[in-house]
Amino acid sequence: MTYLHSMICHTEGIRAVRPPIWRGLDGAVGVYWEATGHTGAQGYYLSPDPRIMIFFNEVSEQIRLTNEESAPAPRYRPMTRALYVPAGVPMWTSFTAMHRFSHLDLHMHSEKLVRMLSPSIGRSTVLSALRHPVEVEASRSTQMLATLLVEELEQPARHPAHAEHLVASIATGLLDFTGSEERASGRLTQAQMNRLNALVASRADCRVSLPDMAACVGLSESWFAFAFKQTTGKTPLQWQMARRLELCQDLLRSTNLSIAQIAAQMGFSDQAHFTKSFRQVVGQTPAAWRRMSAAL
Template sequence: MTYLHSMTSSTDGIRALAPARWRGLDGLVSVFWDAEGHAGATGYYLSPDPRIVIFFNDVSSHIRMTNLEGGDNLQYRPMKRAIYVPAGVPLWTSFTSFHRFSHLDIHLHRDRLLKYLTPSLGASLALSALRRPVEIQDAAAIETLAGLLVDEVSSPSRHAAFAESLVGSIVTGLLNLDMDSHELEPANARLTQAQMNRLIAVVNERADYRMSVGEMAEAVGLSESWFANVFKHTTGKTPLQWQLTKRIGIAQEMLEQSDLSVAAIAAQLGFSDQAHLTKTFRQVAGATPAAWRRMRQGD
């Protein structure tokens, strides 16, 4: 299958240290980059096809990522060593510090992926797997396969089928293809009470009661994409909506049980300022913090 990938992208503060090395294969393109980004550097990427990104060094403390335009700090999460980005899912990145890195991009035609996965999974589960993003930090086996693929991209020494088989192994190693896992049917799954108790305990340990979705998923031992799905089925809210409601509940307790000012409560709970807390409080509780405190004191 002749395939030329297309991706909309823009970067600021990121530069390649050498020309990209790439190789087109059957229904896919592999591209290897050496690059560096400065503190404050940003990137935006959107592809009509699925893609895989594998980093050859740990970037989690230097690069953050989000799939939400205009995301605030709470919506950003650390970049993982290996990620799968489904077709049409946007990605924004931001550097917190200067960092040099190398990574392999694998752009895949959707039909090529389906052709590879369907014989083993069936069409329904293959399509389901293609729609679920994956982000993993412990990617040693995948990184080994990616290193072999980079060698074939840089200096081809074997038939293209060898490089294509490496891509196939990377795909099956990265995508969540566990046939026995309920993750393939998130609509029917729920968090257990033990998982909810664990999550509540971890959130309560934070001084401002704030966690990213990735951190919440990690706390209960689930992938971020599946956690977000089953969490809403369990609670009726997205993880961030639930967390925000919890923080407003804590604010109500502080308003009722202490003499702290609204500004002090806002600072303690991680809101940007008093106005931010007031706006959010009104949306959740139906009144401003000051009005709510007066009503409670009048009871």
């Protein structure tokens, strides 16, 4: 039986440059879009079913997203080229620059997907994976599978089972099945850490608030702080400070910026604060570390 999906979608400043190509399958609907978004364009999307988005061109510099209503700009994160959005999870997008893009949307029936994947993966593992979002850069194999599926959407040449198995293969490659053990032990999954790394990397000084970090992975602040410490052995503040100081070391090594300039650029209150933090973690003052690095 062909599955029919429903979705709430509101956009401003985004237009299709050609009619979408779509095909209904048993348990899924595939839609291929080519569109353009203007600077400041926005979108809101909410589906009662899980869905996958695969972009065929770079979008991280032009499109940002959040799952929080009325979120301020700093809480938006870069769009990745492969996303899994669980059922009922809203998404808001915003364009920072005009951009033409193409992507494959896969709307899937949850129970059908569970029946397809459970024999090889296990029902409980599949159900757990379906509840957790994934945002990654699409692997070569995922891109190839998505390309093959778009060809089948546009010009069906084989039995529908071929397209349905392509959908299952894309889902198998993208869903976070490896996270079940981590979630059971109170640790963050690799997919969640990837999202945090992308969020922190998007800030010039690597500074992100605890509420923003918790929202990025869909956890409460208290549970996030516990799970983060279980995963990394550090508090979120300690982890961010280590990232900031790594960037400071790069600046000390590769630029002629003064220590005061580096302190200001990386968000320290003053040079004394920078020096104290650097010495506590690295074991030397920034000036001593720069001299040692230059001598090596």
